[in-house]
Amino acid sequence: MSNGSESPLKTTPLDALHRSLGAKMVPFAGYSMPVQFAAGVLAEHNHTRAAAGLFDVSHMGQVALRGDGIAAALETLVPGELQALGDGRMRYTLLLNEQAGILDDLMVTNRGDYFYVVVNAACKEADIAHMQASLPPSVTVEPWEDRALLALQGPQAVAALQRHTDADLSQLRFMASAEMAVGGTPCLVSRSGYTGEDGVEISVPAGDAQSLAETLLSEPEVEPIGLGARDSLRLEAGLCLYGHDIDETTTPVEAALTWAIGKRRRAEGGFPGDSVVLRQLSEGTTRRRVGIRPDGRAPAREGAALTDPDGNAIGAITSGSFGPTAGGPVAMGYVQTGHADTGTQVNAIVRGKSLPAQVADMPFVTQNYYRG
Numbered sequence: 001m002s003n004g005s006e007s008p009l010k011t012t013p014l015d016a017l018h019r020s021l022g023a024k025m026v027p028f029a030g031y032s033m034p035v036q037f038a039a040g041v042l043a044e045h046n047h048t049r050a051a052a053g054l055f056d057v058s059h060m061g062q063v064a065l066r067g068d069g070i071a072a073a074l075e076t077l078v079p080g081e082l083q084a085l086g087d088g089r090m091r092y093t094l095l096l097n098e099q100a101g102i103l104d105d106l107m108v109t110n111r112g113d114y115f116y117v118v119v120n121a122a123c124k125e126a127d128i129a130h131m132q133a134s135l136p137p138s139v140t141v142e143p144w145e146d147r148a149l150l151a152l153q154g155p156q157a158v159a160a161l162q163r164h165t166d167a168d169l170s171q172l173r174f175m176a177s178a179e180m181a182v183g184g185t186p187c188l189v190s191r192s193g194y195t196g197e198d199g200v201e202i203s204v205p206a207g208d209a210q211s212l213a214e215t216l217l218s219e220p221e222v223e224p225i226g227l228g229a230r231d232s233l234r235l236e237a238g239l240c241l242y243g244h245d246i247d248e249t250t251t252p253v254e255a256a257l258t259w260a261i262g263k264r265r266r267a268e269g270g271f272p273g274d275s276v277v278l279r280q281l282s283e284g285t286t287r288r289r290v291g292i293r294p295d296g297r298a299p300a301r302e303g304a305a306l307t308d309p310d311g312n313a314i315g316a317i318t319s320g321s322f323g324p325t326a327g328g329p330v331a332m333g334y335v336q337t338g339h340a341d342t343g344t345q346v347n348a349i350v351r352g353k354s355l356p357a358q359v360a361d362m363p364f365v366t367q368n369y370y371r372g
Contacts (some may be wrong), residue, residue: 047271100274158191161202167189183212319332
């Protein structure tokens with residue numbers, strides 16, 4: 001089995017468990033990953049929204065940054081405000097190139113004596129090399145090769161987890177992390193996720209990952225969930241998928257991610273592409289990422305062209321599918337700024353046909369994050 005090159009697909013520590021549970025495995029970012037289990041994508045999506053889903057996200061990159069002045073050093077690579085990030089708090093930010101193109105999006109957590117960084121699977125080798133080459137010698141970049149990462153997501157996720165830890169999870173708010181034993185195994189637990197629901201991500205030693213996953217799956221609320229439902233859940237939540245909705249050709253301002261640019265960073269700059277970002281913040285951009293709601297039931301998928309009502313090209317869909325919770329097709333993409341206002345009528349070209357749609361606010365479903 002290959003991933004389009006000579007290198008074989010990598011596996012996660014949960015590979016045997018996935019196969020024993022009847023997963024359909026597919027190549028993804030160089031890994032063999034479960035796209036769905038026996039229940040199927042629709043049932044898995046709905047179960048996560050209603051109860052709790054367990055996702056294997058061990059293909060993601062986990063990195064520890066250690067040394068002196070980590071926050072200030074990392075701020076030279078990203079536009080996020082990291083020096084004011086409190087102990088145990090986490091922040092979404094973006095690795096930028098000198099043109100303000102997005103090299104990756106990542107989660108950064110201040111763990112007190114180190115910073116914990118989670119990067120995308122397809123980007124992790126490049127991201128780690130970029131950090132190693134760009135950060136000062138006082139900061140060491142330590143990839144966590146021997147860790148798995150599990151995401152437990154949904155309104156009943158934390159209740160299921162609470163049965164297996166003595167930590168008081170009511171004290172763990174959205175975008176915060178804490179070290180705790182789960183089922184007797186030392187873990188780093190973050191109240192975050194990629195579904196729009198309450199939930200956690202659990203960094204666990206690779207050798208303990210299968211037993212922990214089996215423990216969580218033994219809870220009545222918890223079912224295994226594959227990449228297919230992960231994609232429809234994140235799309236309904238209005239969350240970008242790197243390599244599709246954002247990449248090196250998109251800037252944070254075009255991508256409607258200006259909320260990730262810290263106020264002090266806007267004033268001071270000091271990150272790659274800062275002149276481009278600051279100019280776009282003051283002058284605007286020619287295009288912007290927006291939500292799209294096609295009429296009817298047919299989804300408009302990635303690559304579908306967008307036109308104005310007169311048939312003039314104005315952009316394209318970057319992610320699109322049927323949204324089970326939203327009750328219809330949902331999509332996001334880029335349109336010329338003059339067509340970016342909510343409610344603007346557009347057409348999506350699907351299999352040669354022009355289907356009516358409109359620009360819509362994101363997220364498409366209510367976010368249920370736990371803010372304490």
